Amino acid sequence: MLPSPSSSPLQPPTLYNSTNLRRKGDEDDNRCKSSHPWLQLPTPPTNTKRPFQEEDNSPSKRAKLTDRYESRLNESEETLAERAGMRFRRSACPPLSMARNNLPSYNPILNNTRPILLSFVSSYQSDFFRCDSVESGSLTPPYACSYSHSAKAGRTSHLAVSTEEGAVHIFNTRKRSEWDPEPVRTTLRPHDNGVYDVKWSASDSRLATCSADRSIRISCIDTSQVLHTLTGHTSSVKRAAWHPSNDSLVCSGGRDGMICIWDLRIRQSNALGQSPVFNIPDAHESLTPSGRRTKQHTPKTITNLIFNEGMNLVSSGSSDGVLRCWDLRFLSSSTIRSTAKSKRFTPSLCTPTDPTTLHGSRRPRGILSLTEGTGPSSGLLFALGADSRIHTYVASSLSSLPISFTDPNIQVNGSFYISSAVSPCGEWLASGGGKSALLFDIAAAAKPHARASPGVELKAQTGEVYAVDWADGMLASCADDRTVRIWRPDVDVYRRCLEDPDDYKWKWSWSVSS
Numbered sequence: 001m002l003p004s005p006s007s008s009p010l011q012p013p014t015l016y017n018s019t020n021l022r023r024k025g026d027e028d029d030n031r032c033k034s035s036h037p038w039l040q041l042p043t044p045p046t047n048t049k050r051p052f053q054e055e056d057n058s059p060s061k062r063a064k065l066t067d068r069y070e071s072r073l074n075e076s077e078e079t080l081a082e083r084a085g086m087r088f089r090r091s092a093c094p095p096l097s098m099a100r101n102n103l104p105s106y107n108p109i110l111n112n113t114r115p116i117l118l119s120f121v122s123s124y125q126s127d128f129f130r131c132d133s134v135e136s137g138s139l140t141p142p143y144a145c146s147y148s149h150s151a152k153a154g155r156t157s158h159l160a161v162s163t164e165e166g167a168v169h170i171f172n173t174r175k176r177s178e179w180d181p182e183p184v185r186t187t188l189r190p191h192d193n194g195v196y197d198v199k200w201s202a203s204d205s206r207l208a209t210c211s212a213d214r215s216i217r218i219s220c221i222d223t224s225q226v227l228h229t230l231t232g233h234t235s236s237v238k239r240a241a242w243h244p245s246n247d248s249l250v251c252s253g254g255r256d257g258m259i260c261i262w263d264l265r266i267r268q269s270n271a272l273g274q275s276p277v278f279n280i281p282d283a284h285e286s287l288t289p290s291g292r293r294t295k296q297h298t299p300k301t302i303t304n305l306i307f308n309e310g311m312n313l314v315s316s317g318s319s320d321g322v323l324r325c326w327d328l329r330f331l332s333s334s335t336i337r338s339t340a341k342s343k344r345f346t347p348s349l350c351t352p353t354d355p356t357t358l359h360g361s362r363r364p365r366g367i368l369s370l371t372e373g374t375g376p377s378s379g380l381l382f383a384l385g386a387d388s389r390i391h392t393y394v395a396s397s398l399s400s401l402p403i404s405f406t407d408p409n410i411q412v413n414g415s416f417y418i419s420s421a422v423s424p425c426g427e428w429l430a431s432g433g434g435k436s437a438l439l440f441d442i443a444a445a446a447k448p449h450a451r452a453s454p455g456v457e458l459k460a461q462t463g464e465v466y467a468v469d470w471a472d473g474m475l476a477s478c479a480d481d482r483t484v485r486i487w488r489p490d491v492d493v494y495r496r497c498l499e500d501p502d503d504y505k506w507k508w509s510w511s512v513s514s
Contacts, residue, residue, distance in 0.1 A: 127486040139482035151471035166191035210237035229273035241305040253302025284317030304370035316367035375426025407455035460509030
């Protein structure tokens, strides 16, 4: 039993971190004096025997640790492998990513998940969906796709796909056998024109759709009815973003260069629908060094919006190459203008051995797609530019990082329908562009001296792939051949495809190393 603090010595010894060992020379050191009683407890004596206790055979007695795991020592290798497989299926990320959190620094060998990306396959029968027209028996090209938050968390995998004729198909992309019928889909028709973007609310109970009819419409998933019609743009609406935790706050950006913010709890009606509570006109106009508009004023399309929890909004423009962060807590145009911080996107100079050399060009280029990281890539922004490169930025300061990702198969061609997405585990990034979808390993993007690994190509569709999105354990890609493909990692199928490609090419599509 330890003595009371009153009988403790007045000069406590200096202790090692997490130990109670004395350091040499502390007996005569007067600098370690302290008036805190809890620091003045002496070191307990060593080799002290515990008092004898009579044996207790009551059922409440705790079993020994060796008896607790003695039964597992005799388990077969098959049982242990099955137990490990169950742990792998329950995890959101591969086991390799779990060990990465305990590593002190980036290791290009241990931290490389490229072999997992190479195992992505897609079945022609169970991972294939068509975008049927609601007016005729033909097919219609998809414009955008978005997985629900529930699908990203590993639950029901609902995928919303918007089409050219204003419809939204909600597919259930769960894994099924080759001959199982397609699960029943839900089809909404909120618009009569093309839907450029579709986003799920935080509770997955509502869908926000942006259309060429200059409106944003909020639809209820359960009733398939339109709850709100939001108007305020003077041109086509390109992007929408929900608040991460509030189903009543939504913002949008259009070709008129305006950003609108709506609070669905406030009814401000006009002749066509509900008006925004606040808007930012000409959010990405060209400014002089003094902060004034240039003489040649042309609105720039808002290509991307990211709504943060702290009421900050990050936006990108079509041709100015600028990222801007808006503090929405200030509800006056003059104040929000002065508090907006921006960074110009200029492509970095490439080495002469790089096949995508820009020949020293540093002119501003548009940002086609913008997505934020999570997990190991949290705090980063990934911007797909018109130079066919994916650049990395720090979200808090909008400053650029030296690492960027590219692939010879990325061919943006100035298209503003191309999207990119980060996986729920935060380790992989998928991008459209060209005749295939591209995958990149971004887990070490924030590490010092990190190098970008080559991309992995997913080629199964005959048209241009431009819309992609992730769920837990799967990736969706949409192409203008009017189809949607689902990709999943499957090492066994991938190995069989490589061993007998002539036979499996009629049933499966698999990844290709770039």
